[in-house]
Amino acid sequence: MTESAGAPAMLDYSDKIKDHFFNPKNAGPLAEANAVGEAGTLSCGDALKLMLKVDPLTEVILDARFQTFGCGSAIASSSALTELIIGKTIVEASGLTTQQIAASLGGLPPEKMHCAVLGHDALQGAIANFRGEAWTASDEPGALICKCSGVSEGSLKHAIRMNRLTSVDQLTAFTKAGAGCFTCYDKLEAVLAQTNAELVAEGLIAREAAFSLQTRAPKPAPATVAATPETPAQPVARPRIQISPLAPSAPAGEPAMTNLRKIKLIEETIEELRPFLRKDGGDCELIDVDGSNVLVKMSGACVLCKLASATISGIQEKLVEKLGVPLRVIPVGKTPFGKAASGH
Amino acid sequence: MKPIYLDNNATTRVDPAVLESMLPFFTEQFGNASSTHSFGETVAGAIKTARKQLQELLGAAHDHEIIYTSGGTESNTTAVMAALEAMPGRDEIITSAVEHPSVLQLCEHLEKTGRAKIHVIGVDSYGRLDLDAYRSALSDRVALVSIMWANNETGTIVPVDALADLAKAAGALFHTDAVQAIGKLPVALKDTAIDMLSLSGHKLHAPKGIGALYVKRGVRFKPLIRGGHQERGRRAGTENVPAIVGLGKAAELAIQNFPDELGRVKALRDRLEKAILSSVANCAVNGDPHDRLPNTSNIAFDYIEGEAILLHLTRAGVAASTGSACTAGSTEPSHVLRAMHVPEAALHGAIRFSLSRDNSEADVDRVIEALPPIVDKLRALSPFWSDGKSPSGDATPLYA
Numbered sequence: 234m235t236e237s238a239g240a241p242a243m244l245d246y247s248d249k250i251k252d253h254f255f256n257p258k259n260a261g262p263l264a265e266a267n268a269v270g271e272a273g274t275l276s277c278g279d280a281l282k283l284m285l286k287v288d289p290l291t292e293v294i295l296d297a298r299f300q301t302f303g304c305g306s307a308i309a310s311s312s313a314l315t316e317l318i319i320g321k322t323i324v325e326a327s328g329l330t331t332q333q334i335a336a337s338l339g340g341l342p343p344e345k346m347h348c349a350v351l352g353h354d355a356l357q358g359a360i361a362n363f364r365g366e367a368w369t370a371s372d373e374p375g376a377l378i379c380k381c382s383g384v385s386e387g388s389l390k391h392a393i394r395m396n397r398l399t400s401v402d403q404l405t406a407f408t409k410a411g412a413g414c415f416t417c418y419d420k421l422e423a424v425l426a427q428t429n430a431e432l433v434a435e436g437l438i439a440r441e442a443a444f445s446l447q448t449r450a451p452k453p454a455p456a457t458v459a460a461t462p463e464t465p466a467q468p469v470a471r472p473r474i475q476i477s478p479l480a481p482s483a484p485a486g487e488p489a490m491t492n493l494r495k496i497k498l499i500e501e502t503i504e505e506l507r508p509f510l511r512k513d514g515g516d517c518e519l520i521d522v523d524g525s526n527v528l529v530k531m532s533g534a535c536v537l538c539k540l541a542s543a544t545i546s547g548i549q550e551k552l553v554e555k556l557g558v559p560l561r562v563i564p565v566g567k568t569p570f571g572k573a574a575s576g577h
Numbered sequence: 578m579k580p581i582y583l584d585n586n587a588t589t590r591v592d593p594a595v596l597e598s599m600l601p602f603f604t605e606q607f608g609n610a611s612s613t614h615s616f617g618e619t620v621a622g623a624i625k626t627a628r629k630q631l632q633e634l635l636g637a638a639h640d641h642e643i644i645y646t647s648g649g650t651e652s653n654t655t656a657v658m659a660a661l662e663a664m665p666g667r668d669e670i671i672t673s674a675v676e677h678p679s680v681l682q683l684c685e686h687l688e689k690t691g692r693a694k695i696h697v698i699g700v701d702s703y704g705r706l707d708l709d710a711y712r713s714a715l716s717d718r719v720a721l722v723s724i725m726w727a728n729n730e731t732g733t734i735v736p737v738d739a740l741a742d743l744a745k746a747a748g749a750l751f752h753t754d755a756v757q758a759i760g761k762l763p764v765a766l767k768d769t770a771i772d773m774l775s776l777s778g779h780k781l782h783a784p785k786g787i788g789a790l791y792v793k794r795g796v797r798f799k800p801l802i803r804g805g806h807q808e809r810g811r812r813a814g815t816e817n818v819p820a821i822v823g824l825g826k827a828a829e830l831a832i833q834n835f836p837d838e839l840g841r842v843k844a845l846r847d848r849l850e851k852a853i854l855s856s857v858a859n860c861a862v863n864g865d866p867h868d869r870l871p872n873t874s875n876i877a878f879d880y881i882e883g884e885a886i887l888l889h890l891t892r893a894g895v896a897a898s899t900g901s902a903c904t905a906g907s908t909e910p911s912h913v914l915r916a917m918h919v920p921e922a923a924l925h926g927a928i929r930f931s932l933s934r935d936n937s938e939a940d941v942d943r944v945i946e947a948l949p950p951i952v953d954k955l956r957a958l959s960p961f962w963s964d965g966k967s968p969s970g971d972a973t974p975l976y977a
Contacts, residue, residue, distance in 0.1 A: 254888060260958050275961060278882060278910065278925040282960040300960035304884040308958060412909065 246305060247339035253309035258316055263298035270358025272351050277409060279303030279348065281311050283355040285318075287363050292323040299355075306338075306345040313337045314352040327360050329353065330395060331407075346407045350392065378424065379410035379417045386424055393428040397437065399444045401425060422449060440491075441558065495556065496522050502555045503529070506548060517548065520565055527552060527562045580894045581940045585780075586729050586757060586873060586931035587898055591823070592782040598826040599784070602819040610816050611807070620818050627825025631789060634828035635774070636765030639794055644808045645821055648788035649756040650679040652775030653723070655790055655801040655812070656752040657683055660721035660773075661693060663797035664750065667720035671696045671744075673706055674916035675730075677754055680723050681912075693720070703865040704733035704917050711740065715747040722751045726758035726774075730913040730929055731864030732873030734758070741770040750796065756780055756788075760831040761838055761870050772796045778820065782933070783827035787820035837934050843871035845941050846932050850874045852945040857952050863919060863927060872932040877914070877923035880962045881955040886928055889954070893947040898929045922961070 246254075266284035273280035279302060286296040297315040301308050314334055318326045334349040335341040341349055361367065378386050392398060392407045401421050405411040411421050422444075429443040496519075503519055510516055520528040529548070549562040582590070602623065608616025610624055625640070632640040646652045657670065657680065670693050672684050687693040696714040699707045706724065715722075722744040727734045741751040752773040758764065759774075760781030766774065773796065778787040790812075792798050798811060805813030831838075850862060859879040878886065883899035890897055899911075910924045919927070930944065956962040 251888075254885070255892065257958065262963075271960075275880075276921050276924075280960055300958060302880060302959040302961055303882050305888045307882070308885060 245342040245345075246309075249313075249337075249339040250306055250309040250341070253312040253338065254305045257299075257308055257312040259296075259298050259312065259319070260300070261298055262300065263296060265296075266298070268359045268363035270355040270360070270362055272354035272358060273303070275302065279307040279351055281307065281351050281355045283311070283314070283352075283359050285359050285363065287323060294318050294321055294323065294326060303348065303351070304345070306341055307348040307351060309338055310334055310341070310348040310352045311355075314356065318356065323360055323363060326356060329356060331392070332395065343403065344406045346396070347409045350408060378420045379408075379412075384408050384410035389421070389424045390428050393425060394432065397432065398425065399429060399438065399442050401444075422446060492522065495558075498556050499527055499552060499560075502552050503548070506551060510544070515544070517544075525558070525560050527560050528565050529562055531564050578894045580891075580896050581936075581943050582896050583930045583932060583936065583940065583944065584896050584898045585933035585935075586732075586929065588779045588785065589782045589933050590935055591779075591784050592827060592830055594830060595783055595823045595826045599819040599823040602822050606818075610818065620816075623822050623825075624816055624818065627821045627828075630825035630828040634759065634764075634831055635776075635791055636763075636767055637791060638767040641809065642766075642791055642794055644790045644792060644811050645816060645824075646788045646790050646812060647786055647817070648779070649677070649754065649775050649777035651801070652777070652788050652790040653677070653679045653752075653754050654683055656773040656775060657687075657721060657723060658801050659792075659797075659799045660750045660752065661687070662799040664720035667718055667749070668692070669694045669696065669714075669716070669719045671698060671711065671714050671719055671722045671724075671749070673698045673700065673724050673735075675700055675704060675728055675733075675913045676723070676725055677729060677756070680725075680754055684723075694718075698724075700916050702917050702919070704728055704731050704863070704913070705865055706735055706740070712743065715743060715749065717748055719744075719747060719749040722749055724751075724753060726753045726755035726764075727762070727870050728864070728913060729757045730911055730927075731875045731917075732757070732870035732931075733865040734762070734868040734870065736868075737771060738769040741772070745770040757870060757873075760827070761872055763832075763835050766791060766793070778824045778827060781827050781831050783824040784820050787817055787824045789824070834934050839871050842932050842934060842936065845936060845938065846872055846874050846930075849930060849932075849941045849944060850876070852941075853948060856945070856949045859922075860952075861923065863914060863917065874930045874932075875927055876930070877919060877927040878952055879920075879922040879926060880959045881952065882925045883927055885955050886926065886951060889951040890928075890944075890947065893943075893951070895944050895947055897944075898931070899927060 263284035263286060265286050267289070268285040268287050270283045270285075271281065272283075281303070282300045284298045284300075285294050287294055297319050299311040299315055301311040314329075317329060317334065317337055331346070331349045331353045334352045335346065338349075378384055378389060388408060389404065389410060392404065396403070396407055398404050398407060401411060401418065404421055404425055411417055423446070425444045426446045426449075429438065429445065432438045433440050433443045499522060500519055503517055507516065516532045518530045518532065520530050522528070527549075529545075531545070545562050545564055549560060552560050552562065602620070606616070606619050606623070608614070608618075608620045610617055610621040624645075628640040628643050631637075631643050635643070637643065644655075646655065661668065661670070670684055670687070672680055672695065674697050681697075684693070684695045684697075688695045696710075696719075698710050698714060701707065722740065724735055724737060724740055726737050735753075737751075737753045737755075741753075744751040750772045751770060752775070753771055754775045755764070756775055756777040757780060759776040771791075772793050774791040776789050776791070778789075779785040792811070800811050800813065802813045805815075807813055807816055853876055854860060854862070857878065860876055863875040863877055864873070887897065887899055911927065914924055914927055932940075
């Protein structure tokens with residue numbers, strides 16, 4: 234029974250979020266609005282109505298007001314959004330991204346990113362409304378993938394690209410897709426894998442960080458227990474979402490690290506360390522690289538040295554520093570005890 | 578301003594008398610109960626005393642029916658796994674849609690890995706179990722029924738003794754997660770057909786990390802944790818002596834405090850509830866109006882969201898919770914309220930106030946004063962609420 238006091242989110246919120254939440258700017262209806270955009274629904278748990286007063290000649294947003302139903306960060310995002318767009322032209326405002334909304338709040342916790350998406354969608358809706366076009370989030374190109382939250386393939390791809398998402402839990406946090414019945418899980422995986430592959434090809438994310446259908450984690454349990462003749466299908470509690478950290482961008486101008494490049498870097502690093510090992514009468518030879526495991530053979534004095542494990546962790550530290558990815562150095566071959574070390 | 582704590586279904590403050598009873602077992606009486614020397618003997622005696630105190634709280638026939646565990650989750654896991662192992666030829670489990678995740682997610686896992694077939698029984702809008710569905714799920718294939726005594730989010734009390742009789746008639750074992758009930762309701766297990774019961778120390782003013790599983794004498798049992806003779810081989814591992822002593826003391830205090838819990842605390846809860854229902858439009862109590870824990874009030878406010886209410890309450894110095902705190906970090910509404918088919922407008926706006934003997938009139942007054950302006954402020958922001966009115970007119974509260 235691991236219940237705790239119910240406001241963990243309070244601790245995660247920045248001072249800016251708290252300020253916008255407790256003292257929202259530009260809240261309430263706007264009578265003279267000539268552009269209105271809506272996003273979210275009551276059943277989603279958050280909804281935003283954005284009202285704009287736009288100068289028809291200059292297309293400058295003279296005033297913006299919001300009404301929001303939702304959590305602290307939904308209200309704060311709406312408030313921040315109005316401040317971001319007042320004084321901007323429609324063209325300028327249409328380029329506003331989810332990240333810019335989140336950044337204006339000093340960042341949002343990952344599981345709250347959909348609040349910034351809500352703001353973005355309502356703004357796009359209002360702009361379309363101003364231009365006399367119809368627009369809803371689900372009108373973005375592509376079929377509706379998550380019917381519970383009304384998220385289209387186009388919206389998913391957009392969110393994946395803009396935020397470099399590499400896991401389904403991130404995708405759910407950013408777009409709410411898959412937050413309901415979860416039956417679209419396979420489709421979410423497929424869209425994520427495809428878009429990640431594109432991002433890797435474009436050199437925007439590292440291949441290791443990308444999501445692929447071959448390397449995915451096991452699928453979580455379905456959200457309902459199968460109906461039996463006696464009992465109808467019942468919703469079952471889903472675990473609290475755990476968001477994996479976002480993928481780091483691939484180094485600018487450099488292609489994602491290939492295995493060959495990785496091995497080359499490891500060899501260079503060992504070469505750098507070799508003089509120090511030789512000085513103490515030992516040596517180290519690279520045997521193989523298996524994913525994140527670096528297999529080495531220690532020889533000479535290193536084999537008998539009581540400090541061998543310290544030496545190995547020293548090599549490991551240097552490698553991690555050089556390559557910037559987590560690696561584990563595992564000695565193979567004879568050890569002082571005549572057994573093959575397993576690395577445990 | 579000292580914050581007011583109204584989240585006692587999440588955890589309670591350790592009673593000062595409980596803490597005092599524990600302290601010598603950290604300093605002087607630190608022995609291992611298994612040792613034959615005098616250090617061990619004193620400790621073994623203290624563990625025995627605590628078991629007697631718990632026996633009295635549970636109204637159990639024998640003190641050895643009580644097995645100390647690390648808490649409610651371990652007790653629940655042990656009960657479910659023990660029943661599956663001890664009932665060969667039976668591989669079905671009946672549980673309810675409003676159980677704690679420690680039961681629901683375990684059952685989900687057992688079903689996914691092909692080790693058990695799970696029947697999840699639904700509830701009505703008061704959170705009361707669908708008895709027809711329960712009856713028809715019972716069969717000679719059912720190893721265990723696991724249904725909570727009282728719901729952590731709404732406080733709805735389940736007639737577990739009647740359910741246990743039905744389970745017994747079908748030859749199935751009956752387990753109840755009584756983590757929220759024990760200490761709040763007087764019980765007498767020896768008069769029931771309940772085979773196993775889980776309780777948790779920190780819900781009744783004992784420390785976290787200690788709990789117990791009651792296993793009726795004669796019930797087939799297999800341990801979850803092996804490798805030691807402690808608890809008669811039913812739960813291996815050196816006893817958490819200070820916590821066990823504290824749990825015993827907490828049990829003794831719970832018995833003494835039943836009149837307060839059922840009288841003064843219930844009156845405080847009722848006053849809080851009535852005041853909110855009468856001063857705030859479009860809100861309703863979730864749970865069974867006729868059979869509810871005396872300390873719990875779950876109130877849903879239409880067209881506003883729970884976390885936003887909570888943030889304001891926190892700033893006003895009131896600690897409460899949105900439904901179950903276990904799911905507070907997720908954007909999903911409570912599985913309990915969903916199972917009760919709480920209307921969409923109210924589903925995201927539920928706040929749970931849970932009181933204890935530590936609360937006073939002044940605490941309740943603070944909430945009564947702070948809450949209405951918070952609701953007004955958030956509704957003024959809500960697109961579903963205009964000019965002080967809900968779009969669908971005034972909703973009738975479930976009960977007041």
